[in-house]
Amino acid sequence: MAEEKKAAAPKAEKKEMITDVFVRGARQGWGIAINSMIPNVLMAFVIIKILKVTGLLDMIGAACGPVMAIFGLPGEAIMVLLGGWLSMGGGVGVAVAVYESGALTGTDLAILAPAIFLMGSQVQYLGRCLGVIGVEGKMIPIVMAVPIIVAVISLWVMRLIVLAA
DSSP states (O other), X not given: OHHHHHHHSOOOOOOOOHHHHHHHHHHHHHHHIIIIIHHHHHHHHHHHHXXXXXXXXXXXXXXXXXXXXXXXXXXXXXXXXXHHHHOHHHHHHHHHHHHHTTSOOHHXXXXXXXXXXXXXXXXXXXXXXXXXXXXXXXXXXHHHHHHHHHHHHHHHHHHHXXXXX
């Protein structure tokens, strides 16, 4: 009878050491940084430099200036929002590149940062919504519009916070 109890008792699972979990997570994080974030940020830098050299960044800034002025931002800030819409890493890269070009200030970046992350990577997420999650086609405009609306609201809220500071 004692032998039956020993045989029926579940084997104790060996707990994974915390250092092993940490190392595995660090390797995964490194892979994400190397394979996803760095290429997006680098691409953003290159695109902004090309736009600056060709004069297109100034033209885009002049064209979008009146709309972006609502949020207290220069017209060039639209490039940050477009970059963030395509990829969060790209949006951050565009923000840094436009900041380095002198078109944005630290205050502008504070206003833009929440919007980058609230609507970030929508193009990438669209594929996930259609393929992986299985969102119905008629819902796609709503799925795409809500983050943009929330990002625009965040620009307005951040502008109010900056004005109050």
